[in-house]
Amino acid sequence: MGNNKTFTTSKLKTDQPSVKVKTETAGKIGLFGAISVIFGAMIGVGIFLKNGSVFRNNNGNPWGVLLSWGLVFLIALCTAYSYGEITRARVAKNSGLAGWSSRYIGERFGRFLKITYPLMYYSLMVFILTMFFAEAIFNIIPDYARNGIDHNTINFWYIILIGFCISLLIIFVNLLSQTVFTKTIGILSLVKFAPIILIIVCGITAGCLHPENNLFIHPEAYKPETQGEFTIMGVFNSLPAIMFAFDSFLIVGNISGKVEKPEKNLPLSIILSMSISGFLYFFVTIGQLLCGQDSPYGLFESLCGDNEKLLKAFTITISCFMFIALLSCCCSVSFATVSSFDYAIENEYLFGSSRIKKITNGKRNKLWAPTIYLIFVLLFYFFIIGVPSGLWQHDQIYDGVSNCFVMFMFIVYGLVSLASIINRKTHKVPVSEVKYQKGQCLAAGIGFVGCMFVPAWNFIYTFLVDPVLDSQGSFKSWGLFYGTEGIESVYKWQAAIIFWAFIIFIFAIPFINDLIIKLTNKNYKQPLIWQKQNNNKKIIIKE
Numbered sequence: 447m448g449n450n451k452t453f454t455t456s457k458l459k460t461d462q463p464s465v466k467v468k469t470e471t472a473g474k475i476g477l478f479g480a481i482s483v484i485f486g487a488m489i490g491v492g493i494f495l496k497n498g499s500v501f502r503n504n505n506g507n508p509w510g511v512l513l514s515w516g517l518v519f520l521i522a523l524c525t526a527y528s529y530g531e532i533t534r535a536r537v538a539k540n541s542g543l544a545g546w547s548s549r550y551i552g553e554r555f556g557r558f559l560k561i562t563y564p565l566m567y568y569s570l571m572v573f574i575l576t577m578f579f580a581e582a583i584f585n586i587i588p589d590y591a592r593n594g595i596d597h598n599t600i601n602f603w604y605i606i607l608i609g610f611c612i613s614l615l616i617i618f619v620n621l622l623s624q625t626v627f628t629k630t631i632g633i634l635s636l637v638k639f640a641p642i643i644l645i646i647v648c649g650i651t652a653g654c655l656h657p658e659n660n661l662f663i664h665p666e667a668y669k670p671e672t673q674g675e676f677t678i679m680g681v682f683n684s685l686p687a688i689m690f691a692f693d694s695f696l697i698v699g700n701i702s703g704k705v706e707k708p709e710k711n712l713p714l715s716i717i718l719s720m721s722i723s724g725f726l727y728f729f730v731t732i733g734q735l736l737c738g739q740d741s742p743y744g745l746f747e748s749l750c751g752d753n754e755k756l757l758k759a760f761t762i763t764i765s766c767f768m769f770i771a772l773l774s775c776c777c778s779v780s781f782a783t784v785s786s787f788d789y790a791i792e793n794e795y796l797f798g799s800s801r802i803k804k805i806t807n808g809k810r811n812k813l814w815a816p817t818i819y820l821i822f823v824l825l826f827y828f829f830i831i832g833v834p835s836g837l838w839q840h841d842q843i844y845d846g847v848s849n850c851f852v853m854f855m856f857i858v859y860g861l862v863s864l865a866s867i868i869n870r871k872t873h874k875v876p877v878s879e880v881k882y883q884k885g886q887c888l889a890a891g892i893g894f895v896g897c898m899f900v901p902a903w904n905f906i907y908t909f910l911v912d913p914v915l916d917s918q919g920s921f922k923s924w925g926l927f928y929g930t931e932g933i934e935s936v937y938k939w940q941a942a943i944i945f946w947a948f949i950i951f952i953f954a955i956p957f958i959n960d961l962i963i964k965l966t967n968k969n970y971k972q973p974l975i976w977q978k979q980n981n982n983k984k985i986i987i988k989e
Contacts, residue, residue: 476706480715483778484695485638485723496687497731499923501740503687504680506668508661508735514684515731519724521896522692525856526720528863528890529696530713531883535875539708541789543696543858549875550865554975559858560795561956561975564816567851568783569823571694572613573831574848575779578926579772580609581841582765602839606832613824616780621817638774641767642726645742648760649733652749659738659748667738683908683923685900686849691727693852694779695720696859704785742768787816794972797962842936843944846924850948853901860897863890904945913942 475483504510529546537545544563548556584600653660659667665674695716705711734740737748742764750757791799796819806814835843867890869875870882912919921941936944960974 475704477711477715480705480711481719482636483781484715484719485774496691496926497734498740498926499687500684501668501734502922503684505675505677506661506738506740507665507674507676507680510676510680511684511731511735512728514681514688515727517681517896518685518688518692518900519727521856521893521900522689522695523720523724524889525859525863525893525897526695526716528866528886528893529859530717531880531886532862532866533712533716534709534880536879538789538793542786543862547858547862550862550869553973554978557795557973557975558956560790560793561959562952564783564786564790564820565796565823565955565959566952567855568779568786569820570827570847570851571779572617572776572783572820573610573824573827574844575772575776576613576616577605577609577832577835577841577844579612579769579776580605581926582768582772583608602841603836605841606828606836610824610828610832612776613780614821616776617784617817617820620777620780620784621813638767638771639726641742641764641771642730644764644767645745646726646729646733648749649730649735649737649739649745652745653733653736656737656748656751659736661735661738664738668740682900682903686853686904687923689856689900690848690852692720692723693855695723783820784813784816787819788813791815791819794970795959797959797966800967840935841926842921842924845926846936846941846944847948849924850945851952853904854949854952856897857901860894863897864894866890867894909942909945913938 500511500514504514532546532550535546535549537549541548541560542563544556544559547559584605658664661667661674668674734742734745737745739745739748743761746757746760746764750760787796790796791802794800798819802815802819806812806818831844831847835841867887869880870887908923917937917939919938921936921938924936924941956975960976963970964974
């Protein structure tokens with residue numbers, strides 16, 4: 447039996463009181479398992495799905511593309527390094543970023559995230575990733591992969607419905623056996639390295655065999671209208687999509703209770719995963735630039751030339767690997783999502799938590815409550831995102847939503863990084879608890895500036911100034927596999943409306959959640975977002 451350590455920072459029933467940290471390791475995942483969960487959520491999605499918009503924004507200019515990836519990697523790596531110190535702060539297991547935010551910034555900010563994480567961030571990621579997954583299923587068919595899928599070949603409603611069914615299936619598999627689920631994530635995380643290595647090798651080979659397609663030598667070889675022109679605007683407009691590729695590096699924080707020696711393995715897994723991911727992303731992008739293609743399918747066309755049999759074999763192979771990569775991402779995010787809901791419901795941060803706990807009381811599997819809650823949230827997103835996407839007949843809406851929310855999360859990452867620097871003066875989290883690491887102030891400072899700049903650029907220019915100057919211009923930063931041929935793509939003014947509506951939605955949901963709690967639960971003891979605690983831990987209602 448292990449030793450129990452108890453720490454208490456509040457008398458209220460929040461994530462702070464009477465948290466017991468056990469040293470038992472049975473049934474927990476080690477460093478490799480933690481890295482597998484992060485890789486499962488990170489590796490393969492962004493680099494497969496987002497490079498098309500990065501190439502389009504930069505007109506295929508290799509230096510613009512590489513600069514875009516380099517800037518975001520620097521921001522993400524510095525931010526990840528800063529969390530090597532931050533993640534050592536004592537918080538309730540499975541509270542993740544919300545728990546660290548509470549310790550470094552404050553309880554109200556922490557509560558905002560404790561509501562936002564399950565209701566929005568993770569739930570949206572599950573919903574959107576399974577939509578990407580549904581599109582990838584059709585791309586296994588060679589003709590669809592090479593020629594693209596659009597409303598002329600596949601009605602977009604099929605993708606919406608298949609994606610939603612996949613999300614439900616993955617959630618129920620997680621519910622039935624988390625042990626099998628975590629082992630599956632580990633296996634899939636290893637398998638997904640195969641397509642990345644394949645793309646790197648084939649890209650370099652194609653570049654050597656066909657130097658006329660090399661964008662470093664012939665920038666005009668890129669197909670869209672403007673060819674090879676470097677613009678700083680293109681670089682800045684590419685950053686949100688690339689951030690999607692580096693997001694989810696803190697996903698392991700929401701399963702900290704399942705990680706062996708979290709004080710050691712959490713920070714190490716985050717830093718290692720980010721470093722390896724950036725290295726792989728860089729070489730995949732180099733391979734695509736060498737053969738002048740912004741997608742893996744185009745890369746194989748460049749390599750195989752007129753050899754139809756070889757091209758078909760490569761196309762099927764990479765499609766299957768992309769299928770596995772997306773399945774791995776969906777499983778990892780689903781795993782963390784259920785844990786996030788479990789934590790929020792257990793501590794009654796979400797409206798209806800006490801009622802759903804009563805309904806599921808007595809069931810052997812304690813994950814029934816978070817699973818049921820998650821299903822209702824996914825149904826909500828099906829109607830507000832899935833239905834409009836089906837009516838519009840393309841994937842630009844939910845792809846755009848994914849970029850918007852990732853930008854918001856990077857703001858949070860940056861703020862907590864900044865708070866870790868301020869903590870050097872305030873000692874809000876004492877040094878006896880969190881040993882200060884070398885280079886923290888520099889890394890956290892770079893992370894904060896970068897995490898603030900990208901959203902600020904999009905807030906001010908991309909979704910405010912530019913739509914006013916060119917309202918009817920086509921917004922080419924959103925969209926993945928599904929084509930818009932014969933259908934009007936999103937205009938800049940439409941993208942701006944979607945963006946700002948979603949930003950308002952992000953900030954409104956936690957307040958709506960707490961308002962419903964206030965109206966329906968008169969005995970609720972925890973301070974709501976608009977309330978604060980004084981030094982005696984009593985609720986003070988702000989007039």
